[in-house]
Amino acid sequence: MEGSKNLPNTPLRIVFMGTPALAAHILERLVTASGASFRVVGVVTRPDQPRGRGLGMDPSEVGAVAAKHQIPTLKPVKIRTPEFLSELEAFEPDLLVVAAYGRILPNSILGVPKIAPMNVHASLLPRHRGAAPVEGAILAGDAETGVTIMRIIEQMDAGPMYLQRRIPIEPNDTQGTLKEKLAELGASAMLEAIDLAAHGALVETPQDESLATYTSQIEKKNAVIDWTSSAAQIERMTRAYDPWPIARTRLGGDEVLIWRAAVEDESQWSGPPSPPPGTIVSMKPNPVVQCGTGRLKLAEVQAPGRKRMSAADFLRGKRVEAGARFGA
Numbered sequence: 001m002e003g004s005k006n007l008p009n010t011p012l013r014i015v016f017m018g019t020p021a022l023a024a025h026i027l028e029r030l031v032t033a034s035g036a037s038f039r040v041v042g043v044v045t046r047p048d049q050p051r052g053r054g055l056g057m058d059p060s061e062v063g064a065v066a067a068k069h070q071i072p073t074l075k076p077v078k079i080r081t082p083e084f085l086s087e088l089e090a091f092e093p094d095l096l097v098v099a100a101y102g103r104i105l106p107n108s109i110l111g112v113p114k115i116a117p118m119n120v121h122a123s124l125l126p127r128h129r130g131a132a133p134v135e136g137a138i139l140a141g142d143a144e145t146g147v148t149i150m151r152i153i154e155q156m157d158a159g160p161m162y163l164q165r166r167i168p169i170e171p172n173d174t175q176g177t178l179k180e181k182l183a184e185l186g187a188s189a190m191l192e193a194i195d196l197a198a199h200g201a202l203v204e205t206p207q208d209e210s211l212a213t214y215t216s217q218i219e220k221k222n223a224v225i226d227w228t229s230s231a232a233q234i235e236r237m238t239r240a241y242d243p244w245p246i247a248r249t250r251l252g253g254d255e256v257l258i259w260r261a262a263v264e265d266e267s268q269w270s271g272p273p274s275p276p277p278g279t280i281v282s283m284k285p286n287p288v289v290q291c292g293t294g295r296l297k298l299a300e301v302q303a304p305g306r307k308r309m310s311a312a313d314f315l316r317g318k319r320v321e322a323g324a325r326f327g328a
Contacts, residue, residue, distance in 0.1 A: 231294030
C-alpha cells in the first residue's frame with residue numbers, strides 16, 4: 001500500500017503505547033522532536049506496580065517519561081473493553097506508535113488511528129518475532145540485528161514493513177548494550193516513518209513468511225546452563241541474559257551466576273580425553289570448563305546476593321580444584 005488516507009493539514013496526532021526502558025527512550029526522542037509535523041497527544045502504558053522495599057506504586061519507564069512531560073496517560077488493566085476503546089478514540093490519533101507494549105492489540109484498537117498503527121520491533125523481521133528478539137539474536141549467533149517499523153495486525157509481528165535499519169552485533173554485546181543501541185536506532189527509524197506518514201509516502205512491504213522465526217518470553221529457567229551444550233552457545237547465553245536473568249549453574253549445591261566467559265582456544269588443549277561436560281579441567285590463570293563441544297573459560301561470576309568477582313578468585317576462595325563439576 002502506498003500513501004495514506006485523510007492526511008491532516010495540522011500536526012499528526014500520535015498516541016504512544018509502550019512499557020519498558022527501550023520504549024521510554026523512543027518516547028523521549030519523539031517528544032523532543034515533536035513540533036510542526038507531529039505531537040504526542042497521549043500515552044498508553046501498563047498500570048503502576050509495587051516496587052522497592054516499601055512496595056510503593058511506581059509507574060513504568062514509559063509512564064515516568066509521560067509524567068515528566070505532562071502527557072495525558074492511560075494505564076488500563078484490560079484493553080479489550082468498550083471503556084478503554086472510548087478513551088483511546090477521544091485522543092483522535094492519526095498514528096498509534098507502539099514499542100514493546102507487551103500485549104496483542106485487537107482490531108478494534110488497530111482501527112482507531114486515521115493513518116496507521118505502527119510498531120517498532122527490535123529485530124530484522126521476519127526473523128525473531130515475539131517477546132525476546134534481542135536475546136534471540138544473540139543466542140542465535142547472528143552477525144547483525146536491527147529494527148523494523150511495521151504496520152500492526154492482530155497476528156504477532158507479522159504486519160507489512162515500512163522500513164528497516166541494521167547494526168552489527170559486536171562480539172562483546174550483551175542484552176543490555178544491544179537494547180541501548182536498538183532503542184536509539186528504533187527512535188531514529190520511527191521518526192523517519194512518522195515523516196513519511198506526514199507526507200503520505202508510507203510504502204508497505206509484505207514479510208516473507210517462509211523466513212519467520214519466533215522467540216518467547218524469557219524466564220529464569222531459560223538461563224540455567226546445560227553443560228552438554230557447546231561452549232559457543234553457553235558463551236552466548238552469558239551475554240543474552242545480561243543483565244537479566246543471568247546465566248546460572250550450580251556447584252556443590254550452591255547457585256553460581258556466570259556474567260562473563262569466553263570460548264577457549266582449542267590450540268591450548270592437551271592431555272587425556274575430555275571429561276564429562278561441566279568438569280573444571282584447569283584453574284590457572286582462569287577456570288576452564290569442559291562443555292558438550294569445546295571448552296569455556298570463566299572470567300566473572302557471582303554468588304547470589306554477593307558482589308561480582310573474578311571466577312579465579314571466587315573458586316579459589318571456595319577451595320575448588322580442577323576435577324570439580326558444575327551442574328552436577
